[in-house]
Each structure stands twice: as structure tokens, then as C-alpha cells.
Amino acid sequence: MSDVAAVAGVSHQTVSRVLNEHPSVRGETRERVLAAITSLGYRRNSAARALATSRSTTLGVVATGSALFGPTSTLIAIEGAARDQGYFVSVATLHRYDAEAMHEVLEHFMAQDVEAIVVIAPQDDVAAAVETFRAPVPVLVVAALEHVPAAAGTTPAGPTTLSLAVDQRAGARAATEHLLDLGHEDVLHVAGPQDWFDARARAAGWREALEARGVVPTRPRTCSWAADDGYAVGRDLAEAIAAGEGPTAVLAGNDQLALGMLRAFWERGLSVPDDVSVAGFDDVAGSAYFVPPLTTVRQPFEVLGQRCVAMVVAALAGEAVPTERIAPELVVRSSTGAPPVR
Template sequence: MTVTLADVAARARVSPATVSRVLNGNYPVAADTRERVLRAVDELDYVLNGPASSLAAATSDLVGILVNDIADPFFGIMAGAAQTEISGPGGSARAGCEKLAVICNTEGSPERELTYLTLLQRQRAAAVVLTGGALEDPGHIAAMSAKLGKLARAGTTVVLCGRPPMPDGDQVLATLAFDNRGGARRLTEHLLGLGHRRIGYVAGPPERTTTRHRLEGHRAALLAAGIDEPQDRLTVHGSYARSSGYTATVELLAREPGLTAVLAANDTVALGVCAALREKGLRIPEDVSVAGFDDLPFAVDTWPALTTVRLPLAEAGARAGRLVMGKEAAPVGGRVGVEGELVVRGSTGVRR
């Protein structure tokens, strides 16, 4: 049975005129109404009648790059490198091979992530690159799997960059997965080798895969070193923001004044950790060692320079761009593990 505009309107609980406005983009519509309409379009698999329906399986020159936060260098570096491969340096891709790369900033919202994918599906996007960690929610995982399946069946190439594999990987051309567990384990082993035993951990949001994997690597290193006491007291979760690092460190020091080291969820969080320590009159690394993760550009310019794990963000983003453009063959098995490199700088030192 053919799905009509009226069916979409009924599902979204709006008028047919509102559905038309959302799909045509020619009239302002409230954000929550827009998302409700697009969700109904997706659930009902609605396509326009007439010529548009015959093009439903075709693809355009559009490539969507989804990021959690474009202001975060972690995502900006990957997106920029991917865009360069998609359009060429300065937009100088070979004639006939040009694609328009569009950055879609989800702000970490699972609803917005699905909305952008629906919009890209309606625009018959040639490819989609999904960057960063994923939300660990069974409902969202199922919705994402279904949505990526629809995109793949319509001819859209899908690549995951810095993101763990989907449970059903058939809809994805390639997955470039960062070894967050291994990187965090090496970072913790470095601190243990310096004599640290009371190590605070400022973790990211508990519902994100990146958070869980890095925390698992940290705790695996502690367990291997014979430190098997419960670690929840020395772990505080927060956002991947500087303010989170500051607030969490104040909390950790209140819980355990004898901390000699703090591991941060990423380099940005580590900046907040350092600020809180200095405010308490503690020296880095003489009193407390600090380490981050990712090796963002500013990490070498902090004082002291930040010990961290370097992820090849630009290289991974560029490879994702080449994969979606067909400049590079998909890896055997579709999955590639991307390792991090321990970078030791002045922010960590021997326990005193």
C-alpha cells in the first residue's frame, strides 16, 4: 500500500501542510515539529510521488559528515581531513569527481543524529561518514542499524571513523575503530611505572562507547598490577569539557586528598583538571601527575606539556574520505583497528 502525505501527517500529529513545509524546506517550522515529521517519514518509508520516487535509489553529489561537536578539535580535525579528500585541497578534486561535503553537528543528541541521517537519505547522499563514539542504548543502536541499512540499500556508502563497529556491519563499507582500551591501558601503565597507586580518573559520559572502552583499559592495567580494590570512589563521570575536568577534580580531591595522579577522559578535560589542582596549590607533576587522551594540538603548548595518547585523527579522517570516494579499497573484513601512541611529556613524573 502506498504511503501518502496524509499518512505521514497522521503519524506525526501535524497537518499535511506542515509535512509539506518540512519536506520542501520553504517555510520555518519548530525544531521539535521538524524532527517529529522526519521521524514519521523515516518510519513509514515515505517518498514523494512522481519523478522523485523513480530517483529514490539514485545518489547525489552530497556527502554527510556527522560529528558530535564541531567546536571540539577531536571532531574538527577528522572532519577537515575527510572533507579535503572528498573535495580535494582548496576544492580542487578531479573534474567530474567533485562532491559536496556537509558537516552535520549532532551536539551529541541521538535524535539529531537520526534526523540528519533521514535528511541525507532524502537528499540521496552519495556517502555518509560517522565520527566519534556511539551511544550505548539498545533502542538507538537498533534505530541506527535500520537507518544505515536503508541508506546502504539506496546506494549510499557508509564509513565509521573513530567509532566501534555496528552489531550488523553489512550496511557499512568500512569501520576505522580507535583502540581506546589499549591507549588507556598504556597510559595507566606509564603512571604505575612512575610509582603512582592512588590514581583518580575523570571519565566521560557513561552512556558513550569511548568512555566505557577507555575506563576498561585503565582498570585492566590496575588489575594487572595487583590493584584490585573497587575504583568507583576514584572515578567521576562528566562531559568531555574543560569545566567537567575542573568539577570532577575538586570532587576527587575531596574523596581522596592523597591522590598522586589524575587521568582525564581527553585533553580538553585535562585542562580543567590542571586548573583545579593549581587552585588547590598543588604542583604538576611534583605533587600530582596529569595525563589526557587524544593529543590535540594544544597539548604540547600547555605548561607543563601534557602527557597523553596520540590518536591519528587527521590520518583516520583522510582515510575515511578516501574510502567514501572510492580512492582506496575497503579493508579486508571491513574493519581496521587504529592504535594510539603514548606520548610522555612534562605533566607526569615520579611519585614523591
């Protein structure tokens, strides 16, 4: 910083103000300092900065190691939003979820002096492991939890446990209502694994939409998140649909399940949406290019990441931070239409 100050012809304090984006620096002076920084190849010394400010500006993120779209997109969004706010991210990937594993992660993060911990917790066993957390910093759980873990944090007066998620229930409800509004008298739900919070919330939203219209929900078909399971379910349904006896509309638990069903229906010679409408969930990259383009529910992961970091920053400032649910968006494409005449 002293070298930058000498080249720019300013004080050490002015360089510090420019680096910290202080509003009191004149534009011409700021540009001169930034030019000196570029010419000298100056980089902040993060370790020295942490010592000087007693802040690590580091967030610990617990991830499950899942390659599935939702958890991966959540991790990427949090890292990007944290970097935009000047935070570093330290990621710990877990492959087992118990008190011992969580204790190891906590020790790992505390050794790095993280300011807060974010847990991406899509499944029951991950949330149960969070119950064992005794962190001296705020903990934010990213999941469609039925409740915020009561045991997390240190004491009622200590660091807070926060909860944030995309509103999975509202998304499934909107997709189901869309199909009912098209004239379908019932909607079959092909659900994801029921040890996932998102899968249960989506099933609940589907059920609520049907019951609000006076429709008694049929039992959902439950499977994994994989396209091959969607294909297997689609093959089971195809004969009945071809005979005019199967469902006229299907809400898939995610876009991969929908993709598998589209393949199975195509192989049987069924037309989507003329013979059966199909909707998905997630709006994965490429879903607009399925055949036909898929009606689905888009999860705003960028907003999720931004809100995650904003909640952590607010908690660190001692502000009250309520549980938050972020609204998804229904994206209507040509895989859904009016029911066939039977």
C-alpha cells in the same frame, strides 16, 4: 577542454589524459597543457563530468554538529583526505538522531547521487540511528563501536557497513601503564560521559591496564568533557591530595578535563607532578603549553581521514574491507612523574 587543446596544440584526448593524471603523457606535453589551463582559467565542469562518467565523486558525511575536539577534527580530516583523492564532500549536520532524521539525510544524499556515506557517530543515539539506515551505497561509521550495526545497509548482499576508529582503549591503556611504570600504585580515572563510545573505551583501557598489574580499579569519576567539570573534580580531590590521602596519579578522559584539574591543583598550591601526576587524552592544540606541559594521548586524525577515504574507495571497488582500529600515540611531557613519598 577544446579551447585548452587548441592553445596547447594537442588533442582533446591529451587534455583529458593530463587532467586525469594518465602516465602516458610526456612531461613537456603535460607542462604545455597545464600552462594553457592556467592562462585560460579553465575549471572542470563537475556536473558534465558526472554525466559523462556516471559518477558524482561525492561523499556524504553525517556530522553531529558537536564543537568538541574529536568530532570536529574527524570531520576536517575526512574532508581534506577526500579532496586529496578528488572527491567532493556533502555534509549533513544532525541535531536529533532518529529514523525520521536519518531518512531525511538519506534522501538529501541520494538526491546528490553520493557514492558512499560516512557517519561520524561518537554517541549511542547516533549509532542507534545508523541502525535504521537503508542506504543503497556503502556506509562507513567512524566510532569506537562495540559492534558494527547489523541492520545498516540494504541486504546482506547489498552495500556494506564499515567501521573505523582510533583505538581509544589502547591509548588509555598506554597512558595508564606509563603512570604505573613511574611507580604509582593506583591511577584514578576521571571519565567522560558514558553515552560516548570513546569515553567507555578509554575507561575500559584504563581498567585493563590496572587489572593486568593486579590493581583493583577504584570507581572512576564520571562527568562531561568540559574543563569546568575537571576543575570541580580537581577541587574535590585537592584537599585529600594535600593531606597525603588522595590519588598520586590521575588519567583524565580528555585534555580539557585535565586542564581544569591543573587549575584546581594550582589554586590549592599543589605541584604537578611532584604532588600528583596528571595525564590527558587527545593532544589538543596548546596542550604542550599547559602549566606544566601535559602528558597525553595523540589521536592521528590525518591518518584517520586518509584511512576513511581509502576504505570507502576499496568498498566501491568491491574489495573486502575489514574493521580497522588506528593506533594512537602516547606523548610524554612533564605533567607526569614519580609518585610523592608518603
